[in-house]
Amino acid sequence: MNTAKSVIILVSCFLHFKCSISVANPNVDCLKSTTLEDAVSCFDKYTVKKDSYTQETYALAQPTSIERTAWKFVIHSLLSVDGSCDSVKLPEPLVDIYTISQFTDLSGPSYCVLSEVRTTEAGQYNKGWGLFITPSIPDDVKRDLHISAPHPAYDLNTPQQAVALFKSVGARSLLIDGRSRLALMQPSQCVESTEKATYYVTDPAHNKEEPFYDATRAIFDWQSSNGGCPSNHCAFIQLHGKGASTCPMDQMFVSAGLGTDPASLDWYATSPAKPFNLLLSSLQLAFPTWNVSSPLTSPCELTATKNVVGRFLNGVRDELVCSTPADPSVQEVEGYFVHVEQSMEARWKEAYVGWAKALKEAFEEVV
Numbered sequence: 297m298n299t300a301k302s303v304i305i306l307v308s309c310f311l312h313f314k315c316s317i318s319v320a321n322p323n324v325d326c327l328k329s330t331t332l333e334d335a336v337s338c339f340d341k342y343t344v345k346k347d348s349y350t351q352e353t354y355a356l357a358q359p360t361s362i363e364r365t366a367w368k369f370v371i372h373s374l375l376s377v378d379g380s381c382d383s384v385k386l387p388e389p390l391v392d393i394y395t396i397s398q399f400t401d402l403s404g405p406s407y408c409v410l411s412e413v414r415t416t417e418a419g420q421y422n423k424g425w426g427l428f429i430t431p432s433i434p435d436d437v438k439r440d441l442h443i444s445a446p447h448p449a450y451d452l453n454t455p456q457q458a459v460a461l462f463k464s465v466g467a468r469s470l471l472i473d474g475r476s477r478l479a480l481m482q483p484s485q486c487v488e489s490t491e492k493a494t495y496y497v498t499d500p501a502h503n504k505e506e507p508f509y510d511a512t513r514a515i516f517d518w519q520s521s522n523g524g525c526p527s528n529h530c531a532f533i534q535l536h537g538k539g540a541s542t543c544p545m546d547q548m549f550v551s552a553g554l555g556t557d558p559a560s561l562d563w564y565a566t567s568p569a570k571p572f573n574l575l576l577s578s579l580q581l582a583f584p585t586w587n588v589s590s591p592l593t594s595p596c597e598l599t600a601t602k603n604v605v606g607r608f609l610n611g612v613r614d615e616l617v618c619s620t621p622a623d624p625s626v627q628e629v630e631g632y633f634v635h636v637e638q639s640m641e642a643r644w645k646e647a648y649v650g651w652a653k654a655l656k657e658a659f660e661e662v663v
């Protein structure tokens with residue numbers, strides 16, 4: 297039905313030579329869904345697409361410093377929600393930009409959804425800071441897992457996979473970016489591009505000015521002041537998708553954002569009780585016919601050493617995340633940043649059951 301609807305919108309958009317979608321508030325459409333998965337898939341359509349911004353329109357879409365503070369504050373508050381999403385007040389600077397809704401899934405649990413209220417003429421998020429979801433009842437949180445999809449509209453199906461896993465394992469938070477990593481096709485001033493790879497401004501893994509980075513920091517702050525992130529039930533899991541020709545032997549390539557230098561390889565080899573290793577082992581058990589690899593077992597270069605979220609979670613100070621990789625001989629690396637690169641089959645629906653089983657086995661329920 298969603299497909300049929302999109303086709304109608306597309307056809308009417310071409311007939312009118314102007315692609316404006318009549319639904320200006322994504323929530324009107326998306327919150328009618330019966331499952332959280334359908335709601336997230338609906339929101340996914342509003343992601344700011346490749347090459348949508350100019351420098352000017354991007355600057356307008358970025359949060360002011362007051363809005364950025366409010367954005368972090370509301371994310372922090374939503375993690376402490378106690379039953380009713382109404383109890384979390386949207387900070388004043390965000391009232392015309394975001395909304396908090398309580399969404400009850402067909403299967404019973406209800407969630408607080410922080411989502412944008414406006415689109416552009418082209419039917420994309422007006423701001424694109426991201427979508428953030430928490431269970432509204434603390435008892436529904438089974439694990440201190442923070443699941444995120446930083447690359448919607450690019451790493452296909454990762455938002456859908458992220459919400460399915462978030463729901464089925466009782467995770468504490470779900471964060472999905474609102475912009476394609478290619479939304480502004482200018483190089484990031486944070487992590488420098490190389491001859492082999494261009495890192496764009498709107499790629500939240502390589503630019504700390506993206507609101508996704510602030511959101512992760514707010515989640516991390518909350519977790520730090522609420523028991524910390526104990527290895528046996530807590531992790532920050534970033535879901536990615538790789539092209540078929542990149543690291544073709546690996547269905548999953550799991551890393552902690554460290555490199556392949558001796559200190560990092562030693563860390564990988566000698567830290568068996570870190571969230572990273574716990575998830576790696578349980579994914580290997582859940583998918584025995586696949587190559588579920590790590591920097592110890594695969595030459596794959598998608599090691600996430602330049603991922604600014606990973607650097608921050610691995611102990612690099614905020615001021616340094618653009619320039620400085622995490623180094624286990626310098627910082628205490630806790631291993632709660634888990635970066636998973638996946639082939640299409642690994643992020644497809646058929647793998648959700650195995651994935652959820654692996655997460656449940658790797659991480660104990662909170663008591």
Ligand SMILES: *[C@@H]1O[C@H](CO)[C@@H](O)[C@H](O)[C@H]1NC(C)=O
Pocket residue numbers: 544545546547585586587
């Ligand atoms: C796993 O990797 C090996 C090489 O390291 C390769 O021969 C094999 O085909 C791969 N398996 C899968 C399922 O891709």
